[in-house]
Ligand SMILES: Nc1nc2c(ncn2[C@@H]2O[C@H](COP(=O)(O)OP(=O)(O)OP(=O)(O)O)[C@@H](O)[C@H]2O)c(=O)[nH]1
Ligand SMILES: [K+]
């Protein structure tokens with residue numbers, strides 16, 4: 001990190017067709033206060049200092065100011081400004097904010113005025129958050145949570161991001177590191193003072209500590225809810241050709257996302273739509289009808305359908321009420337290796353032309369539906385939300401794992417702990433335990449790896 005003063009527009013860039021009502025420009029760095037004075041006090045820039053007392057508003061208080069071109073003195077806008085004195089700011093540095101009118105000329109004029117000061121540069125993506133990390137305002141899991149909060153599309157995603165931003169994962173991972181470091185200290189004592197009168201059975205005690213830590217991490221790895229919530233619950237619509245799978249996808253998406261036709265074998269590719277299902281983010285996939293066929297392209301479609309059905313978190317089996325759907329259902333649910341009656345759902349479609357008796361079949365509930373008229377849709381949505389809840393709802397317990405990056409580090413940690421538990425010598429066990437702690441430290445950033453930081457912060461938008 002250099003000692004420069006950075007600036008960026010924090011709100012979306014206004015365009016001709018979409019100007020904003022307001023725009024916020026932020027500055028962070030040692031000269032943020034100078035910049036604010038020079039942009040708001042006439043002739044201060046040419047003098048090189050402020051003549052007014054106080055030229056700066058009191059820290060953390062909004063003040064109405066005229067925004068000026070520091071060189072020509074031309075008025076650019078009138079807006080609210082705030083100054084944050086280091087270290088009491090988001091980045092931990094001196095910061096200034098300009099709350100402007102949101103038109104293009106105002107925003108571009110102000111950005112150009114800041115550039116004219118000659119001591120500020122445009123921020124890189126994520127640079128504000130990175131500076132906050134460098135000044136220990138947050139750890140990496142919290143920085144990632146900010147990106148998640150900005151990207152959150154549903155209420156449940158927002159809640160999870162907020163919990164992580166509050167440090168729920170940070171605390172959990174730091175607690176594990178503390179446990180591991182304590183065990184390591186015990187091991188190192190055994191190495192350094194092998195013949196001193198250490199309590200007998202210390203090896204067993206350390207073994208118990210490591211085993212406990214390992215099982216906590218393993219349980220955390222088992223829990224997929226956090227990742228599902230970040231990425232969206234994957235639901236696959238599957239079933240025989242012409243059952244109305246694409247019609248159902250379109251009904252749920254409320255648009256003609258997939259082609260519907262009376263020709264069996266219409267859908268070949270997997271077609272995805274993103275939905276908000278009562279707060280749960282969902283990726284709903286329409287797939288090719290499952291049947292034996294000699295058409296090679298359709299065969300590929302069926303292969304993709306089966307792969308998606310296998311990989312999905314939840315399956316929605318759509319059957320055609322005008323056919324022998326009971327036999328079809330028994331066959332498909334028995335054949336499907338991943339059919340799980342606790343959350344997978346059977347829909348019997350086209351009940352507008354062939355009403356059915358909705359009693360459970362072989363103890364499996366079926367949902368009667370007409371994708372054409374929409375009857376049965378409210379019941380299906382209730383079932384879907386219930387299933388999504390079962391798969392994603394978070395208990396009151398530990399916060400869930402949310403990212404592949406964390407998962408990979410924790411898998412590495414568990415492998416190292418396993419090696420430590422089976423190490424033939426105390427010194428080797430200590431080395432593996434150290435590796436496990438480094439892997440966990442990488443998640444929070446306690447163990448710094450600069451290339452990793454570059455990758456994490458690059459994904460942010462400019463101005464964050
Ligand atoms: N009467 C009636 N017809 C329906 C209903 N839903 C779909 N259809 C008709 O059934 C035919 C097949 O619908 P699709 O949605 O293309 O069925 P699909 O399961 O996606 O078919 P494939 O992609 O070929 O496997 C079309 O002619 C639809 O208009 C319904 O609820 N009632
Ligand atoms: K069809």
Ligand SMILES: [Mg+2]
Pocket residue numbers: 245246247258259260266267286287288289
């Ligand atoms: Mg289709």
